Amino acid sequence: MDKPAITQAMIDAYDEYTHLTLDRRGFMEKLTKLAGSAGAAAAIAPLIGASKASAEMIAADDKRLKAEVVTYPGGAGEMKGYLVRPVDAADKLPAVIVVHENRGLNSHIRDVARRLALEGFVALAPDFLSPLGGTPDDEDKARDLFSKLDAAATVADAQSSLAYLSKLDGTNGNVGIIGFCWGGGVVNRFATKSTDLKAGVAYYGAQPPLTDVPGIKAALLLHYAGLDERINAGIDAYRDALDENDKTFEIYVYDGVNHAFNNDTSAARYDKNAADLAWKRTVAFLKKYLA
Structure with a gap:
């Protein structure tokens, strides 16, 4: 059929x-x-929509990785997250925070964390819904919870995640962040507030208030989908603000693809060519700025 x-x-x-x-x-x-x-x-x-059945590119029990659920202090309470690292690392590794979409910490984001670990990073995927009890199984309920999150509190939880990773045994102290959709917006906002963040990668994320751009210290890599008119409306002003404030950044717009083009669990929106190219650029960028 x-x-x-x-x-x-x-x-x-x-x-x-x-x-x-x-x-x-x-x-x-x-x-x-x-x-x-x-x-x-x-x-x-x-x-x-996204299919949980197709969320796994790297098996959860892949023998090359050590994966575990961890808890650590957040900005105002306990945070939970999914921590993954390669088992055969000879040297200390750079670390990356992986920020989920507005469906919470799900199988797809855990899989992205495993992919990063295989690239030579210690990856932490926090559950930013931890203050509200954690990500529920029902994705519609998860989506509704995001309206109850406080933006400043979320940034504080991101900073706590950075602090946790920077002191974690086996890391080199350099921490970056990567986020998708809602998480891309978190990357942009967090970059304006953190003096410790070394690199940020935002996939189709909402731009931060432009008045906050001077506070950015990290190098930024910004991926956008060519058909994503809602998010793309803010690209030009953000680029101008980054330029005017002499920030280190790269912007790529992938023509003919939709918002969430990296999410391989969504058959209609996923674009393998764009996703593969963006991922290649992402890994090279993080290695460059987190070494």
């Missing part, structure tokens, strides 16, 4: 659902109109 056709309007509706004001019922009603029937909408929705 052929896969149903997925249009840009359908993907845009999903983006409105996941990031703006549309709820699940409103999304399915809109998708039904676009698809022509409720049956077609039901078949299309899983292809646009």
Whole structure:
């Protein structure tokens, strides 16, 4: 059976659902109109959303890695996270905080942490919903919790994660951060506040207040999706502010791809060519600034 056709309007509706004001019922009603029937909408929705079944590129029990759930002090309470490191490292390694999307710490983000560890980093994927009890299994419930997070408290939790990693045995003291979607926005905001952060990589993340740009100390690598009009509206002003304040940064826009193009659990939005190129650039950038 052929896969149903997925249009840009359908993907845009999903983006409105996941990031703006549309709820699940409103999304399915809109998708039904676009698809022509409720049956077609039901078949299309899983292809646009993320699939837990396809979240694992690196096995959770990969013998090359040591992975564990850790707890450590956050800005105002206990933080939980997923810590991964290569088992055969001869030298101290740079460390990277991995910040999840607005679905919380899920299987996909844990897999991204494992991928980073295989590249020679100690990777920590914090659960930034820890202050609210942690990431629930229901992704819609997880999404709703993000509106209850305080931005300043989240930055404080990121700083606590950096402090934890910088002192962790086996790390070289240099810490970077990488984030996707909501996490990309966290990277941008955190970079304006932290004097200890060495490098930040934001995938399709919201730009920080431009008045805060002078506070950036870290080198930044910013990945954007060419079709992501909502986020891309802020690129030019952010680039100008970074230039005017003599910051170290690189910006790449990947033509013809959608927001979340790196998320390989979303069949409709994932773009392997863009994801592979962005990842290659990401690894080289982090190695350069965290050595």
